[in-house]
Amino acid sequence: MKNLFYKTIVLFLVGGVVMSCADSDEPNYQYMPDMYKPIGYETYGEYDIFVNGQEAKLPVEGTIPRGWMPYDYENTPEGMANAKANLNNPLPYTEDNLNEGKQLYTIYCAVCHGDNGDGKGILAEREKILGIPSYDDAGRAITEGSVYHVIYYGLNSMGSYAAQTSEEERWKITHYVMNLKNELEGGEEIPFEEEKEASIAEANPVEVQRAQQNAEESQGEGAALTLDEENNN
Amino acid sequence: MKKVKYRHSTSRLLLLSVAFFISFSVLGIAQEEASQDAAAEGQEQTDESSGESSGDSAATSDLGDPANGKSLFNSLCAACHKPYSASIGPALHGVTEKRDMDWLYSWIKNSQELIASGDNEAVAIYEEYNQTAMPAFPQLSNTDIDDILAYVEQPKPEPQATQTGGESAGGESSGGGVSVNVILGILLFVLVMLLAVLFLVNKTLRNFATASGVVIPEKPKRKPIWKSFVENQFLVLVSAVFGLLVIGWFAYGFFMQIGIDQGYQPIQPIHYSHRIHAGDNEIDCKYCHSSARTSKHSGIPSLNVCMNCHKTISEVAPETATEDYSKEFYDGEIAKLYDAVGWNPAEQDYTGEEKPVKWVRIHNLPDFAYFNHSQHVTVGGIQCQKCHGPIQEMEVVYQDAPLTMGWCINCHRETNVRMEGNEYYEKIHEELSKKYGVEELTVAQMGGLECAKCHY
Numbered sequence: 075m076k077n078l079f080y081k082t083i084v085l086f087l088v089g090g091v092v093m094s095c096a097d098s099d100e101p102n103y104q105y106m107p108d109m110y111k112p113i114g115y116e117t118y119g120e121y122d123i124f125v126n127g128q129e130a131k132l133p134v135e136g137t138i139p140r141g142w143m144p145y146d147y148e149n150t151p152e153g154m155a156n157a158k159a160n161l162n163n164p165l166p167y168t169e170d171n172l173n174e175g176k177q178l179y180t181i182y183c184a185v186c187h188g189d190n191g192d193g194k195g196i197l198a199e200r201e202k203i204l205g206i207p208s209y210d211d212a213g214r215a216i217t218e219g220s221v222y223h224v225i226y227y228g229l230n231s232m233g234s235y236a237a238q239t240s241e242e243e244r245w246k247i248t249h250y251v252m253n254l255k256n257e258l259e260g261g262e263e264i265p266f267e268e269e270k271e272a273s274i275a276e277a278n279p280v281e282v283q284r285a286q287q288n289a290e291e292s293q294g295e296g297a298a299l300t301l302d303e304e305n306n307n
Numbered sequence: 308m309k310k311v312k313y314r315h316s317t318s319r320l321l322l323l324s325v326a327f328f329i330s331f332s333v334l335g336i337a338q339e340e341a342s343q344d345a346a347a348e349g350q351e352q353t354d355e356s357s358g359e360s361s362g363d364s365a366a367t368s369d370l371g372d373p374a375n376g377k378s379l380f381n382s383l384c385a386a387c388h389k390p391y392s393a394s395i396g397p398a399l400h401g402v403t404e405k406r407d408m409d410w411l412y413s414w415i416k417n418s419q420e421l422i423a424s425g426d427n428e429a430v431a432i433y434e435e436y437n438q439t440a441m442p443a444f445p446q447l448s449n450t451d452i453d454d455i456l457a458y459v460e461q462p463k464p465e466p467q468a469t470q471t472g473g474e475s476a477g478g479e480s481s482g483g484g485v486s487v488n489v490i491l492g493i494l495l496f497v498l499v500m501l502l503a504v505l506f507l508v509n510k511t512l513r514n515f516a517t518a519s520g521v522v523i524p525e526k527p528k529r530k531p532i533w534k535s536f537v538e539n540q541f542l543v544l545v546s547a548v549f550g551l552l553v554i555g556w557f558a559y560g561f562f563m564q565i566g567i568d569q570g571y572q573p574i575q576p577i578h579y580s581h582r583i584h585a586g587d588n589e590i591d592c593k594y595c596h597s598s599a600r601t602s603k604h605s606g607i608p609s610l611n612v613c614m615n616c617h618k619t620i621s622e623v624a625p626e627t628a629t630e631d632y633s634k635e636f637y638d639g640e641i642a643k644l645y646d647a648v649g650w651n652p653a654e655q656d657y658t659g660e661e662k663p664v665k666w667v668r669i670h671n672l673p674d675f676a677y678f679n680h681s682q683h684v685t686v687g688g689i690q691c692q693k694c695h696g697p698i699q700e701m702e703v704v705y706q707d708a709p710l711t712m713g714w715c716i717n718c719h720r721e722t723n724v725r726m727e728g729n730e731y732y733e734k735i736h737e738e739l740s741k742k743y744g745v746e747e748l749t750v751a752q753m754g755g756l757e758c759a760k761c762h763y
Contacts, residue, residue: 098705099573101671104566112674117604120665128663151440181591193382196589203619205386212446230395230439231386233615238597 142241149227154220161219163252165245166267175250178243182235183251191254205231209251210258221248370403371450376458379451383444386619390459395439395655397432399459415452417443572705573667577647578640583627586699592691598680599691605680607666610648617644621652632702669706670695676712677761688725715761719750 104110115121119129138144147153147161165171180189186206188194193206207214214220225244228234239247256264380390387395402411406428414421414429418441421429433440447455516523536542584590592599595612599605621641628634645652649660672678683689692698696707708714726732726748736748743752754760 098570101568101571102564102566107566107673109675110673114674118607118668126663181593182597185588185590185594197616198381200588200624201381202588202624203616204381205384205388207383207386211383213443228615231619233611233618235615237609237611238594240601 145226145241147223154223154229157223158217158220161217161222163218163222163245163248165242165249167249167264168266171246172249172253172266174243175246175248175253178239178247179250179254182238183247191251191258203231208258209255216251216255218248218252221251370457370460371453371455373454373458373461375451376454376456379447380455380458383447384455387441390461396436396441399456401460403456403460411456412449412452414441415444415447417445419443567709567711568669568671568706569709570705571669572703573669575667575703576665577643578632578636578703580632580637580702581698581704582700582702583623587627592698593684599684601681601685603677603679603681605684610644610661610664613644614648614650617641618650618655621645669704670710672710675762677763686725686729687722689722716751716756719755722750723747724750724753 112119115129117129120127121129124131133139147157184195186193186195186197186203187209188198188206191209193208195206197203198206209216216224222244224232225235225239225247227236235244253264256262380388384399388397388399390398390400392398406414410421410426410428418429418433420443422433513523584595585592595608596605597608597612621638623634623637623641625634628637644650644664647662647664649658650656651658683694684691694708696705698704698707724732726736735753739748739752740746745752749755
């Protein structure tokens with residue numbers, strides 16, 4: 075009997091040791107992992123041959139990929155004032171655009187600015203981030219251009235959202251923000267515009283406008299600010 | 308992404324040799340999950356119990372109403388100013404002693420005008436803070452400004468008040484966990500004591516018996532149980548069959564779990580808590596993992612996304628701390644972020660010394676499988692939790708789904724394609740509905756089980 079008792083104890087000890095070996099900190103073993111490991115470079119991979127070991131490398135400054143245009147306004151108070159006065163939304167104010175803007179707003183903006191744009195998002199209510207103004211703040215008097223500019227560069231405590239959104243998405247958010255501002259101020263509902271055929275890449279008025287601004291401002295200033303946008307998509 | 312090398316796994320030969328015990332590891336994982344749940348519940352309790360402990364106990368000032376001032380300050384001023392420490396703008400506590408009230412009114416209402424008018428004080432402060440322009444606040448009346456200044460001029464609240472609140476809350480929630488252990492310990496102790504007492508009583512009684520000359524009749528030796536077992540051939544046959552079945556069960560279980568990383572929970576370089584970010588603060592998944600909407604990869608957010616919020620949040624609130632992780636621990640983790648991104652919180656500036664954070668990837672597919680996040684998230688409209696588990700409750704992320712081929716295919720057989728509102732499906736829906744005679748089409752009926760769809 076005693077012999078059996080000791081055997082059981084030993085068995086339990088062995089079992090315990092084995093169980094402690096199979097811990098969750100390590101991935102499981104694999105049987106003949108022929109094509110498990112990538113031969114090509116993986117996104118976000120770490121490889122010795124790259125600078126800093128990062129597979130994600132920055133594009134050369136000043137280069138422009140297809141389907142993308144640099145933003146011409148500078149990240150300065152003057153650039154802000156310039157954008158506030160001159161920059162207009164190239165997207166038509168349609169229901170689709172507004173709804174998509176609302177979805178994106180709910181993801182990226184509502185967490186601080188609140189679902190109504192009154193600066194009472196959950197982070198403000200929990201007093202994690204303070205000092206979020208309402209969109210009808212008279213001292214700020216936001217316009218389409220300034221909304222886009224601030225989404226692109228950020229302003230003081232707010233960071234840039236250029237990495238998380240594309241140009242078209244930022245303009246959709248701008249539509250929705252202006253709509254919220256209008257609601258907060260108690261203005262009449264803005265009528266929807268006709269859907270135009272042109273998408274943002276082909277919208278000629280924008281490009282004409284851009285070309286003019288490029289000519290006015292000194293050359294080569296806007297392009298350098300484009301890097302972190304491409305870096306994360 | 309460097310992965311753990313599997314090929315030179317000589318150390319695991321030992322593991323293989325006693326393989327069927329591995330199946331027990333499921334029990335271990337289940338226990339861990341349970342403890343995590345318990346931790347989450349404890350956190351909720353602390354959240355509730357600690358609330359407005361730092362209430363408006365401060366003395367009312369002669370300037371105005373500090374309560375109104377607090378709400379105005381929080382919505383308008385707190386982006387750049389803190390009452391007791393410098394931020395983008397200077398610390399405001401004590402400003403009424405330094406400056407004239409009329410000067411403050413005109414400065415707050417429109418600082419740029421004041422600077423333009425050539426006021427010496429205004430120009431000096433503008434130069435001191437790197438010519439950062441303070442926005443104008445024309446909507447504030449003089450009484451509003453009085454209220455704000457009254458809030459700002461309140462004496463700094465004693466830090467002890469909030470700390471004791473947090474500690475007492477923690478003590479309450481921890482009391483439940485400890486008491487269960489204590490009860491178990493006491494029960495065990497009592498059991499041991501009873502055994503010892505029984506043994507001693509037996510011994511003394513025997514001593515008494517031998518002393519008084521009573522002979523205890525000895526039991527006749529019975530046949531050992533294993534001998535009678537061996538002699539019974541039927542029992543041997545049954546137990547042999549049973550043993551084979553058990554071995555088969557465990558062997559099959561062992562072979563089926565090779566290469567499955569369910570429950571994999573490595574230690575990350577920074578203790579990032581999805582529970583706090585996605586759970587408590589209700590930040591949308593796509594806020595950080597934004598490329599899940601548009602890309603094959605749902606990327607790890609780069610550090611600029613972290614800094615969007617943590618520029619202003621340099622330490623966690625005391626009520627966020629749990630039993631397992633203290634406030635100091637969390638603050639240290641935020642400091643690691645600042646270190647990686649090169650942010651100097653004292654000067655509110657980037658140093659330019661960056662080093663990437665080497666996150667450990669948990670969800671790995673073999674290279675021969677193609678998975679695209681955007682077509683599942685944006686087009687399919689599948690919830691993140693369906694594949695990644697209750698991520699908003701995970702303090703440390705683990706792999707929830709097995710990510711095996713059977714798991715993928717099972718979902719493709721059961722899930723309907725979202726046809727409505729998608730022009731792409733208009734014609735194909737008509738044709739396939741006729742072919743299968745159904746209105747709703749599953750992914751499998753759309754050809755979602757073909758080899759080349761995922762394996763090229």
